[in-house]
Amino acid sequence: MRAVKDQADDMLQQGCRMKFDKSQSIHTKLKMVESILSDDEIRTIRWIKENYDGGRIPLNHARICPQQDEGSLDCGAFVMYYMDRMAKEEKMPNKVTKAQIMKFKAQIFKKFAEHKQSWNSAN
Structure with missing residues (x-):
């Protein structure tokens, strides 16, 4: 939990986040670039920081997991x-x-x- 809040603090302080650069990456080497946070991202990060305590979201393990039809690209x-x-x-x-x-x-x-x-x- 501490790591999540630390990362959120860093993003808010710097005003950016790291993301993969699709145009410069290949499958063997991924390139990361900084991306400026949008207003929606800032609001979302602040909400997570204020509301997520690391234990309030229940985790359910699905015993049966549905599968797509074979050959589906959807x-x-x-x-x-x-x-x-x-x-x-x-x-x-x-x-x-x-x-x-x-x-x-x-x-x-x-x-x-x-x-x-x-x-x-x-x-």
Whole structure:
């Protein structure tokens, strides 16, 4: 816990964080660069410092972990689906089908498209 708060203090004091430079890195050697903290990142770091005590977030070990269909390249959507179910404390299926992921992606797209600040809104 102390290390997390120390790292947060360092980032806030320096006003930046380290991140991987995708354009200059190769799989055998990763290059790190400084990135200026955005206002959202600063607010998030401050919130974590003020609210996270190292013990209030329960850790649950999943005995059954759903798997994607073989050959699926939708790992991002799969992880979002999994995290959404976890956050809602819903039962996890043993296997996640392509149809389930497609339905979930459609729901996410609909939320973005209908949001008041989406690309198709007047504001």
